[in-house]
Amino acid sequence: MSLPPNFLEELRLRTPLAALIGRNTKLTRAGRQWKGCCPFHGEKSPSFYVYDDHYHCFGCGAHGDAIAFVMQSQGATFPEAVERLAAEAGLDVPKATPQQAKREAKARDLHGVLQAAADAFQRRLRLPEGRAALDYLLRRGLTEETIRKFGLGWSGGGRGALAADLKGQGIEIRQLCEAGLMREGEGDQPPVDLFFNRVMFPIRDRRGRIISFGGRILGDGLPKYVNGPETELFSKRRNLYGLDLAREAAFKGAPVVVAEGYMDVIALHQSGFAGAVAPLGTALTEEQLAELWRLAPQPLLCFDGDAAGARAAARTAELALPLLSPDRSLGFVALPSGEDPDTLIKSGGPRAFQAVLEAAKPLSGVLYDMLAARFPGGDTPESRAALRHLLEETAGKIPDKFLAGEYRRTLLDRFFASQRRSPPPRPWSGRDGGRGGGDRAGRGRQAAPGFTPLRPGIDPAQVRVEQARCLLAITAAHPWLLPEIEEALGQLDLPDGLPHQLRQCLLAWHGAASQLEAALLSDHLQATEPEGWRWLRQSPRMLPAACAAEALPKLVAEQWWYFFGRFRGEAALLAERQQAERDFAATGDAVAQTRLIRLNELLAAQRRGDLQEEAFGDAGELH
Known part of the structure; x- marks a missing residue:
């Protein structure tokens, strides 16, 4: 059911986020916001920040508002989270239409019918007529506790038993048909039970409400198992048996x-x-x-x-x-x-x-x-x-x-x-089908040894030089990056020679530039470091796609930090992240926050093994 946006906004305004999260997570002040250890993943040092209207974990990436927090922490659906928060805030959840309200009332009615049927089936399991069903469950190794936990029961051995059981509760045959427990008879025939002579398994939705039943016949009859038909509450395609119990366990x-x-x-x-x-x-x-x-x-x-x-x-x-x-x-x-x-x-x-x-x-x-x-x-x-x-x-x-x-x-x-x-397949040698004969001219000769070309060795130093070229080429093509990456670039241990000289030139230009335009930086590099500029431009097909002028900012930032990570290694990146966390906690600065997010993304990508082979392509000409 869709809800009016103004209602959801009012609900968020009436739910102080720090107070909501602070019920289960210890939070301390950090400037204008709060911080603490993330409730969604185990950590020893705080990386979970709570702001006025949202929260963000720089460790696992969890992010959202009050409704999202209830959903993530309690495993609630969106409607469930809204209902819980609205009750605490003193708000009534609006009904979309009279038709929707009518459907919800009917659904509540059907849930009640199914629960009454489940109670009747469980009572019958303990009667003499249900003894064979109970013995079957016990022979299968189920304990009494398990039988009660899953609400297992016995349908009864004769037709009409359920309707007779529930008649005293005012439940009509029409309702049993709507709930999928009986079906209309053909022609003038009366409605008939769908389940008889069967062990009964209640099927629940994720909130634990009974929505249908499955039944297993005792003996050799067919079908061995049957499920209830499609109803307003039950769809085989959308539900899973045991979902309500598994949901709670999964969140633990x-x-x-x-x-x-x-x-x-x-x-x-x-x-x-x-x-x-x-x-x-x-x-x-x-x-x-x-x-x-x-x-x-x-x-x-x-x-x-x-x-x-x-x-x-x-x-x-x-x-x-x-x-x-x-x-x-x-x-x-x-x-x-x-x-x-x-x-x-x-x-x-x-x-x-x-x-x-x-x-x-x-x-x-x-x-x-x-x-x-x-x-x-x-x-x-x-x-x-x-x-x-x-x-x-x-x-x-x-x-x-x-x-x-x-x-x-x-x-x-x-x-x-x-x-x-x-x-490797044996070499084909002519009419003998590969058995070693060959033609007459070749008889008695040894086969010529196969030619295996030598593979050139990989020079680690040259690899680092090429990685440095990619990193600097992205920076030169997109100087708007410099405010974010200036400190990180300055700390890198780049190879001596052109990489080191170009890095110094870029940082010096950034310190004096009034506009971070690629064309202005291009003119500056051509005038001050022409050899380095030519080096950046050579073999453009070997450069990352982020070097292209039209590359999207997200791709540019991701690939720059990727090459940065290749230089630093995981141990150095972890130390870098700790420093970034301290900087952000002390200043709350947007640049420090961006740097911290990038480092977390980079570490996560490296641990997954994301090497981004799609990063390379024809980068075109640099400015």
């Missing part, structure tokens, strides 16, 4: 594990894997993936280790590709052949399942295996070319440009590594 750090069915989820929870969920009788959908990513950035998907499991993993991998982002991925767990989480835990205990989780493969690895399997025995140039083309095409489906580049590089690394591991 438990891994989010996607299993296949109800009993797998229940067995995992009972064994300590409280982040377990399952789809509802269908393959994973886009909506369910989005729900999983709300719980964790990399949920782990369990599949059987057989061919069917491989196909299911492949479908999910293809589905996820266009939905990926730097903070959304998947891990894949292949179970031993013939095992599911329930049987694996029974035979080997929680440690056996934990070992399987720790061996999870990343999405990139599953993608490569899936694509390479399309080219069995692919040792011909044509098949290798086709596979390489498919790998690049697959990576291109990822919408985030930089993430797509990382996937392309990872997939191609696997491709080239597999080629290196393959034994």
Whole structure:
């Protein structure tokens, strides 16, 4: 439900952010703002700042307002966060339309009907008629506590049992049909129960409200499991079994594990894997993936280790590709052949399942295996070319440009590594089919040794010189950077000669310049350092894309700091960040804040291994 912008603004104004966050996080004054240790990641020195209208962590990047803080810290949805804050602020959340209010009232009514049905099913499980169902659950290894926790029950063995149970509470058959517990009969036939002679599994939404049921038949009847039909409350595509319990566990750090069915989820929870969920009788959908990513950035998907499991993993991998982002991925767990989480835990205990989780493969690895399997025995140039083309095409489906580049590089690394591991083919030698005969003129001769060209060695000193050229060329093309990077540039240990001289010239010009224009800097460099200017301009195709005059400011800053990081190394960058934190805490200066943000981004990128190969291209002519 959309809310009026003026209401949300009033809500934010009535919610002092420092007071809200300070309930659970110790904050101290830092100038005009507050600071403390980030509540979203473990840290020993404060990098979390609270301002009048927002907060920002320079360690993990968490950012937002009061509503975002409640969502991130408590795992609430947007409407839930708004409702909690509005109640504290003494505001009534407006209803969008009378129609919306009517729909919400009906939904509350259906939730009540489903809860009453769940209570009835649980009562029947403890009656003599439910003894077979209770014995089945106990034989499956479930404890009484687990049975109560998941609200398991028994539908009853005859038709009409539920309607008779709930009639005394004023619940009509019409309501049972709307809730998905009965369906209309055909023709003149009366409505019939959807669940009978089944163990009942309540299905809850992320807020813990019952929205439907699943049922397992006792005995050999088919279908073994059924779910309730689509209703106003329930959509198979949008919900996951166990979501309400997994949501709480995920916010406490438990891994989010996607299993296949109800009993797998229940067995995992009972064994300590409280982040377990399952789809509802269908393959994973886009909506369910989005729900999983709300719980964790990399949920782990369990599949059987057989061919069917491989196909299911492949479908999910293809589905996820266009939905990926730097903070959304998947891990894949292949179970031993013939095992599911329930049987694996029974035979080997929680440690056996934990070992399987720790061996999870990343999405990139599953993608490569899936694509390479399309080219069995692919040792011909044509098949290798086709596979390489498919790998690049697959990576291109990822919408985030930089993430797509990382996937392309990872997939191609696997491709080239597999080629290196393959034994070289025996040389074809004519009519003998490669068995060593050759033609008559060549009989008895030894084959000429293959020619392997020598590869020139890499000169580390020359690499640093070229990195310095890239760094200085970006600066010369975009002198507006100088206020932000002046101190960092001055501290770099650049190679002697032209790099050192150009750096001094740039800093001296910045100290005296009235306008930071690229054309003015170009004239100055040509007049004072002509040799250095020619050096910056040589081989423009070897320069970063950020050297182009039309490069976007974000790209320019990112690539400058990237080359800065290549010079400094992680240890030096950590020391640099500590100093930047002290400077920002002391001054609150915007330049100091920008520098701190850049250093945090740079360190995070280096730890992820982001080398930005897309940074290079034809930079064109410098000014």
